[in-house]
Amino acid sequence: MLEINGLRVSVAGTEILRGIDLSVRTGEVHAIMGPNGSGKSTLAQVLAGHPAYTVTAGSATYDGKDLLALKPEERAREGVFLAFQYPVEIRGITNSYFLRSAVNAVRKHRGQEELDPMDFLQVLEAKLKAIGWDDTLMNRPVNEGFSGGEKKRNEILQLAVLEPRLALLDETDSGLDIDALKTVANAVNKLRAPDRSFVIVTHYQRLLNFITPDVVHVLADGRIVKSGGPELAHELEAKGYDWLRTGAMVS
Amino acid sequence: MTGIEAQVQQPYKYGFVTDIESDVVPAGLNEDVVRLISAKKGEPAWMVDWRLKAYRNWLKMEEPHWPNVQYGPIDYQAISYYAAPKKLPKLDSLDQVDPKLVATFEKLGIPIEEQKRLTGVAVDAVFDSVSVATTFQAELAKYGVIFCPISEAIKKHPELVQKYLGTVVPYNDNFFAALNSAVYTDGSFVYVPKGVRCPMELSTYFRINASSTGQFERTLIIADEGSYVSYLEGCSAPMRDENQLHAAVVELVALDNATIKYSTVQNWYAGDAEGKGGIYNFVTKRGKCAGVNSKISWTQVETGSAITWKYPGCILQGDNSIGEFYSVAVTSRKQQADTGTKMIHLGKNTRSTIVSKGISAGRGQNTYRGLVKIMKGAEGARNYSQCDSMLIGDQCGAHTFPYIDVRNNSAIMEHEASTSKIGEDQIFYLRQRGLSAEDAVSMIVNGFCKEVFKELPMEFAVEATRLLGISLEGSVG
Numbered sequence: 001m002l003e004i005n006g007l008r009v010s011v012a013g014t015e016i017l018r019g020i021d022l023s024v025r026t027g028e029v030h031a032i033m034g035p036n037g038s039g040k041s042t043l044a045q046v047l048a049g050h051p052a053y054t055v056t057a058g059s060a061t062y063d064g065k066d067l068l069a070l071k072p073e074e075r076a077r078e079g080v081f082l083a084f085q086y087p088v089e090i091r092g093i094t095n096s097y098f099l100r101s102a103v104n105a106v107r108k109h110r111g112q113e114e115l116d117p118m119d120f121l122q123v124l125e126a127k128l129k130a131i132g133w134d135d136t137l138m139n140r141p142v143n144e145g146f147s148g149g150e151k152k153r154n155e156i157l158q159l160a161v162l163e164p165r166l167a168l169l170d171e172t173d174s175g176l177d178i179d180a181l182k183t184v185a186n187a188v189n190k191l192r193a194p195d196r197s198f199v200i201v202t203h204y205q206r207l208l209n210f211i212t213p214d215v216v217h218v219l220a221d222g223r224i225v226k227s228g229g230p231e232l233a234h235e236l237e238a239k240g241y242d243w244l245r246t247g248a249m250v251s
Numbered sequence: 252m253t254g255i256e257a258q259v260q261q262p263y264k265y266g267f268v269t270d271i272e273s274d275v276v277p278a279g280l281n282e283d284v285v286r287l288i289s290a291k292k293g294e295p296a297w298m299v300d301w302r303l304k305a306y307r308n309w310l311k312m313e314e315p316h317w318p319n320v321q322y323g324p325i326d327y328q329a330i331s332y333y334a335a336p337k338k339l340p341k342l343d344s345l346d347q348v349d350p351k352l353v354a355t356f357e358k359l360g361i362p363i364e365e366q367k368r369l370t371g372v373a374v375d376a377v378f379d380s381v382s383v384a385t386t387f388q389a390e391l392a393k394y395g396v397i398f399c400p401i402s403e404a405i406k407k408h409p410e411l412v413q414k415y416l417g418t419v420v421p422y423n424d425n426f427f428a429a430l431n432s433a434v435y436t437d438g439s440f441v442y443v444p445k446g447v448r449c450p451m452e453l454s455t456y457f458r459i460n461a462s463s464t465g466q467f468e469r470t471l472i473i474a475d476e477g478s479y480v481s482y483l484e485g486c487s488a489p490m491r492d493e494n495q496l497h498a499a500v501v502e503l504v505a506l507d508n509a510t511i512k513y514s515t516v517q518n519w520y521a522g523d524a525e526g527k528g529g530i531y532n533f534v535t536k537r538g539k540c541a542g543v544n545s546k547i548s549w550t551q552v553e554t555g556s557a558i559t560w561k562y563p564g565c566i567l568q569g570d571n572s573i574g575e576f577y578s579v580a581v582t583s584r585k586q587q588a589d590t591g592t593k594m595i596h597l598g599k600n601t602r603s604t605i606v607s608k609g610i611s612a613g614r615g616q617n618t619y620r621g622l623v624k625i626m627k628g629a630e631g632a633r634n635y636s637q638c639d640s641m642l643i644g645d646q647c648g649a650h651t652f653p654y655i656d657v658r659n660n661s662a663i664m665e666h667e668a669s670t671s672k673i674g675e676d677q678i679f680y681l682r683q684r685g686l687s688a689e690d691a692v693s694m695i696v697n698g699f700c701k702e703v704f705k706e707l708p709m710e711f712a713v714e715a716t717r718l719l720g721i722s723l724e725g726s727v728g
Contacts, residue, residue, distance in 0.1 A: 048683050051675060072682040081683075088680045092698030098684075101694065105685030141698070158684065 001026045001197050002047075002067075002166060007058035009039075009046050016042045018222035019058065024166075029198040031208055031233060034219035035241040040201045041085060043219070044170040047199075048082035049075050062166060076102075077109035081164030083155035085171040090142040095154065096124070098142045099161055106162060127160045131187040149180035156187045167191075169200045173207035185210030205237035218244050263520055266490030269355045269460050273379070276333040278463060282306060285433050288333050292402050292436070297413065305422035305432030312426045318589035319618040319650055320558050322494070322531065330496060332434045334379040334461035352378060355458065373398055375439045375455040377468060385439075387451065395444040396480075398453050401469055404440035411442055415473055419502040419539045419566070427498040427560075428535040431467045435500065438468035443478040443509075452708055457486040457499075459519075459530070465496040472502070474509035476542065481512040483711055487555070490520050492528045494557060499534045507542030507569065512550070514707055515563075516715055519555040524613075526585030529557025536563035537593075540572035540601075548575040549592070550706045552715040557586060562620065564593030567601035567629075574603040577703040579715070582615025582647070583723060591621035591652075596629035596662075605636040608700050611647035612723055618650040625662040633663045640670045641699050643692070643723065671699075693720045 002024040009017040016039045024030050034040050046053045047060060049072035060067040067075060090098065096117075103123070104114040115123065128135055133153070143151050152172055159167055169188070173181055188211055192198070200213065208216070208230065216232040217224045218241070225244050226232065236244075276287060285306050289299040314325070356376050373387035375398065391398050397408060405412050422432035439455040459466045474480050486497075497519060503511050513536075522529025532555075538547035549563040565574030576592035594603035609617040623634045640649035651668060673695055681691035697704070697716055704712050 048679075050679055072679060073685055073687055076683050076685040084680065084683075086676075088674075088677045090677065090681075090695060090698050092701035093694055098681075098694070101686060101690070102684035105687075105690075109685070162684070 001063060002199070003059075003061045005059050007046075007060060008056045009042060009053050010056055011042070011053050015056070016053075016222055017046070020219075020222075020224060022217065022224065024197050024199060026165075026197055027194045028214045029192065029200065029211065031213040031216045032199060032201045032219055033203070033205070033216060033233065033236055036203065038219045039222045040203075040219050041170050044082060044168045044199070044201050047075075047168055048072060048080060073105070077106050079163075079165035081159055081162055081167045083152075083159055083167065083169045083172050085174060087143050087151045087155055089144045089146075091144060093142050094139050095142050096120070096138040099124070099138075099158060102158070103161060124161060128157070131157075131160050131190050133157065133187070148175040149177070149183075152176060152180070152184055153187075156184055156191075160187065160191055163196075165196055167196065167198045169198065169202075171201055171203065173202055173204060181207065182210060205233045208233045220244055263490055265487035265518065266520060269351055273461055274333075274335050275331050275461060275464065278331045279328045280306075280330070280332060280434070284332055288434055288436060291333065291335075292405070294402075294405055295409065297409075298405055301417070301422060302433050305429050306434075308423040309426065309429035309433055312423075312429055314426050318560050318620075319616070319652075320560065320587040320589050322558055322587075325494075325496060325531070327430075329463070331461070331464045332467070333436055334464045335436075352376075355460070356456065373451055373453050375400060375453075377437055377439075377455060377457045379459060379461050379464060379466065391450070394447050394450055396447060396449050397440065397442040399440055401438045401440040401471060402436075404471075408440070408442070411473065412440070412471065415502070415504055416471060417502075419504060419537045420500050420535050425535060427533045428500050431469060431498050431500045431535070434465075435467045435469040438470040438499070439472075440470070441472040441480060441482065443474045443480045445475045446477045447475075448478065449480040452481050452483055454483040454485070457484070459486075459495060459497065463493065463495075465498065467497075468499045470499070470501040471504075472511060472513070473504045474506065474511045474545075476507045476509060479510045481708060482514070483708060484513070484515045485518070485714075487518050487520070490523075490528065494522075494529060494531055496531045496533065497556075499536075501534070501536040501563075503538030503547055505538065505540050505542060505545035505547050505572075508544045509542060510546040510548075511538060512548045513538070513563070514711055515549075515551040515553075516711055516718065517551065517553045517555050517559070518718055520557075521555050521584060521586050522557040524584050526557065526614075529586075530555065532556035532559045532561065534561040536561060537566065538564070538574070539566045540569050540574060540598075542572070543569040543598075544571045545569050546573040546575070548573075548577070548706070550577040550703065551579070551590075552703070552707070552711075552718065553578070553580040553588060553590060554718045556588075559586075559588040559590050561590050562593050562622075564595065564622075565603065566595045566597065567603065567632075568597045569601075570598040571600045572598055573601070575706075576603075576605045576607070577706045578607045579610070579700045579703045579719070580608070580617055580619075581610045581612070581719060581723065582617045583612040585614050587616045589618040589620055591619045593622045594624070594634060596623075596625045596632040596634070598629060600631040601629055602632070603634045605634070605638075606702050607636075607638045608703055609638070609640045609649055610643070610696060610699070610719075610723070611640070611649050612643035614646045616648045616650070618652065620652045620654075622654040622656070623664065624656040625659050625664075627658045629659050629662070631661050632659065634665065636664075636666045637702075638666075638668045639699065641696070642670070642672045689720075692723055696723060
């Protein structure tokens with residue numbers, strides 16, 4: 001589904017990613033771990049098309065298409081979703097209006113009829129039921145006055161409603177207490193599907209106690225320095241990242 | 252794509268010129284021109300005397316330069332003060348309106364033909380210096396509501412005009428109001444009798460067509476005891492390289508327990524990307540809550556004009572009266588706006604609310620200027636002010652000058668202000684959910700203006716949202 005080859009990325013003249021190779025097959029869950037400043041979030045942002053990042057070399061294909069040639073909104077409409085580490089607030093726009101606009105942008109792209117508010121409400125209720133949440137966030141302005149946990153929950157709710165094929169989770173666990181972490185992780189587990197892939201960016205292993213990945217990668221200094229199964233996450237938790245960084249330098 | 256400052260010139264949809272034979276008075280201003288305008292209108296002696304008094308005062312006044320806007324000197328002798336289509340219908344006979352005029356208003360989305368009229372909205376269409384059609388007059392007359400061009404009101408209802416004209420904005424109020432009083436040519440007149448709730452929205456559409464002319468209209472609305480009226484105002488002008496002056500006066504009078512709701516969607520030509528051309532919109536609008544429990548509510552959406560200078564205000568004279576001001580002002584390209592309100596509290600327990608949203612994009616400069624004055628006798632007065640500014644790009648400016656003058660200790664004043672910037676991160680967030688960059692900006696801006704838009708009548712709210720989209724189109728790239 002996602003093929004990344006030799007991807008190099010810089011921001012404001014500083015190279016952050018220095019040759020990333022990554023292959024994610026349909027239905028797989030990949031975790032990207034690594035120390036602060038290793039480029040994990042950059043990878044998620046650049047795949048979603050954030051304009052602040054410049055791709056200097058390499059390629060990324062998504063379902064056979066040149067992902068990097070698409071505008072951010074085109075990637076979104078094609079089924080690439082980014083759950084933001086810092087979701088922004090939008091004053092005066094209710095969550096449900098925002099979400100319906102997003103759903104309709106995707107539906108329009110697929111040649112489907114747009115949903116009116118009543119139809120959308122039904123779709124929304126079904127989705128909320130599936131992940132076991134209520135609709136308390138829906139009539140509030142987008143992320144305005146939300147707690148850290150509510151913001152992250154709102155991102156996952158959007159993921160559930162927009163039904164992407166490739167979901168990128170950027171530090172979704174940061175700032176969550178253990179209960180909120182469990183709530184979010186359970187929802188993500190319910191959203192795992194044979195035709196949907198996940199790339200989960202996280203600093204800590206604790207999220208992976210609740211979401212078991214198929215593959216774990218370690219990113220350090222802009223390169224993937226080690227890949228393995230779920231057990232790699234536990235190893236990192238015990239040993240930290242330093243041994244890998246040194247290893248990377250030696251190799 | 253880096254940065255969100257790229258500014259693209261959007262075509263102005265209303266910039267066409269109607270080719271119509273006009274009766275234009277030669278440029279220049281003196282007492283003879285004032286008399287000539289009055290004569291063309293067939294006015295009584297008291298009116299021409301009032302005009303001359305205003306003119307003589309104006310000669311002694313100086314053009315104000317305290318607003319936070321910049322423009323070259325205006326040559327008042329180079330402006331023509333009267334332009335009217337030659338083939339004018341006789342009063343009350345819409346069938347005789349020149350088809351070119353009908354077509355012009357049709358193109359602007361203002362149907363004045365009998366069979367196509369907007370249901371529930373009566374329209375007065377003003378073209379250059381004269382009113383060319385007023386719809387639903389007969390229907391309104393059944394309720395005793397008078398809705399007609401002010402030139403007609405001077406003839407048919409002189410007692411009402413004489414009683415109220417200049418009582419809210421005196422002929423010597425300020426430089427532009429004095430000029431208007433001397434040379435005003437037309438405008439709308441509304442009188443809603445005691446206890447009547449006006450059965451439909453009243454609306455005036457102003458169109459400047461002729462070149463090298465100024466437009467000086469005057470509107471007077473009187474809501475008698477216990478009545479209610481909602482009035483809408485729209486405007487547009489052709490695209491021209493010269494600057495054209497629009498100096499209007501609007502006076503509102505609300506008697507005991509009466510309510511006036513006045514909404515404006517201002518879309519005069521704003522000039523091109525380099526700031527060439529466009530309307531100078533120098534307007535005096537004021538309402539007087541003369542009676543107890545009366546209420547005047549101003550809502551304005553200002554998207555056009557090269558320069559806007561206006562402060563729709565309320566004089567809260569009656570006890571328990573209420574003044575409201577809801578405003579969205581957009582400056583993009585090289586537009587400048589210095590706008591806000593004045594709330595003068597005289598009566599006991601008077602209340603005022605100010606919600607101002609300024610949006611600056613391109614190289615636009617947006618200033619909020621407001622005065623809240625609580626006079627000695629205004630026991631228990633309250634004011635709530637909220638001024639929010641939004642910046643799009645880094646070449647524009649937002650400025651806020653809130654003046655507060657309190658002379659009674661029982662007053663309760665609240666003031667909130669904020670400045671925000673549409674950032675790349677906000678736009679990216681929405682694009683990541685599938686919205687185009689332009690839809691993203693439009694959503695953010697509409698959310699920002701929501702508190703004002705909800706005050707607009709339905710059709711106007713839709714129009715305002717659309718206009719806002721057009722004036723900001725291309726402000727992200």
